[in-house]
Amino acid sequence: MARSRKSDDTLTKAPLMKRLARWTLFVIVGGLVLAFMATLSLRLVGPWMTPYQIAESRRLGGIxxxxxxxxxxxxxMARSVVAAEDANFCRHWGLDVNAIRAALESGAARGGSTISQQVVKNVFLWQGRSWVRKSIEAVWTPVTEAVWPKRRILELYLNEVEFAEGVFGVGAAAPHYFGVDAGDLTDTQAARLAMVLPDPKDRNAANPTARQRERTASIMDGAATIAADGRAACFED
Incomplete structure (x- = not known):
């Protein structure tokens, strides 16, 4: 007796679905392997230009x-950015659950991103607030925490974050704003650089407003506090 057309269609679709499932698994596993290898490669060497830096270089004619x-x-400088951006940097594994919960409850726009999350975004991913990027970032961040020491994460952050339009990293920001090398920044200068985050295009570390001076003073207090209570131990010698 001849099989029904519906039965034939089902038999035809079954191998197709299996192939699709295999390819999906292959893509996911391949992506995870590539992500791990890229993360491992940056444990010791400086990164390439990030996607955002490439875009800004094209837009501005150089960075x-x-x-x-x-x-x-x-x-x-290290203590200042931790105090300003992620005071519990040494105490979390990449995602600060309490900060995320507080940000969601208050409706904060920044979403409680840790320095580790920002490094993953800045070095590997793209800007913007899409759920796709945030999901990848949430998975990738614990991987970086497992592969990189905290000191390395902070080193990458300080060298990749934008401090002014087209000015990336403290090595370029220190002479840009204050005419000094990154190693010669004073406590006040370091706090002012941290103050421009996360809005470097609209804040000026060399010419802060009264409110920004207050923010600078608060960062200086925070930097002194984390040095005293041990929350800077994971990235200091």
């Missing part, structure tokens, strides 16, 4: 950036 190893960056 300023100079890689500076952590030992040549003023300790006050």
């Amino acid at each position: 300023a950036q100079e890689w500076v190893p952590m030992e040549n960056i003023a300790p006050a």
